[in-house]
Amino acid sequence: MAIVGKTNVGKSSLLNALSGKERAIVSAEPNTTRDVLDELVVFNKQPFLIMDTAGIRKLKKLTDERAKAAIIKAEKTIPEADVVLFILDAGRPFTRQDQEIARLIHESGKPVATILNKWDLAVEKSTPGDLEELYKESFPFLLYSPRLLTSAISGKNLPKIWELLLRVYENYGRRIPTPELNRVFAELHNKTPLLTVNSDALKVKYVTQVHAKPPVFVLFSSRAEKLMPSAEKYLDSFFRQCFPFEGTPLRFVVRKK
DSSP states (O other): EEOOOOSSSHHHHHHHHHHOOOOOOOOOOTTTOSEEEEEEEEEETTEEEEEEOOOOOOOGGGHHHHHHHHHHHHHHHHOOOOEEEEETTTTTTTOOHHHHHHHHHHHHTOOOOEEEEEEHHTTTTTTTTHHHHHHHHHHHGGSSEEEEETTTTTOOOHHHHHHHHHHHHHHHHHOOOHHHHHHHHHHHHHOEEEEEETTEOOOOOEEEEEEEETTEEEEESSSOOOBBBHOOOOHHHHHHHOOOOOOOOOEEEEEOO
């Protein structure tokens, strides 16, 4: 798993807390992690290889070549991971940089769990409900990621991270049998037409899952047209209500039959 986030959100503290070792340098100064650190941790007989990456920042603002190289390597680590832990600082406003990192994760197609770290410092200034609303506003494209409030210092909810990782990774590889998929899809198709980019209602003959990790679904129709973003969003939401796909992105493709 890759621990990913901007600088100074507590990634290294989290690695140390999860591994029980002072493996990574922890400092209030940003950019102290200069490379990807690997640590093997076993939880309930399940091995995890944790990759703690350097904080992702805009390269044009950096003059340190080693720091630039570390950030480039961090961005390459996301697609190499089986699952991603997206770390946010619960005590500070979410930034455009947080949003860009979230977009990198989403576009990678990897399963993700979001960790709202440093909750011990934020609890007096905010409520879980406030944070949830802020998250929804800031990351509308990453709502499928489960959220967990943690503190690497106090240890709050740290054991739950392992269960969360295993659950989202299982969902990432989930396959839905074609008969079950079409039975459920018929309910949606009979109620709400799916519009294409040409504003035409798409008549779907049947649906099948052609891939996992991430799950990819093909909608066979008389014509191959791209769905409108709103139709794809509705389809995504409907599938998540019907099947356990928490933590994994879903992909939809229309093909001519």
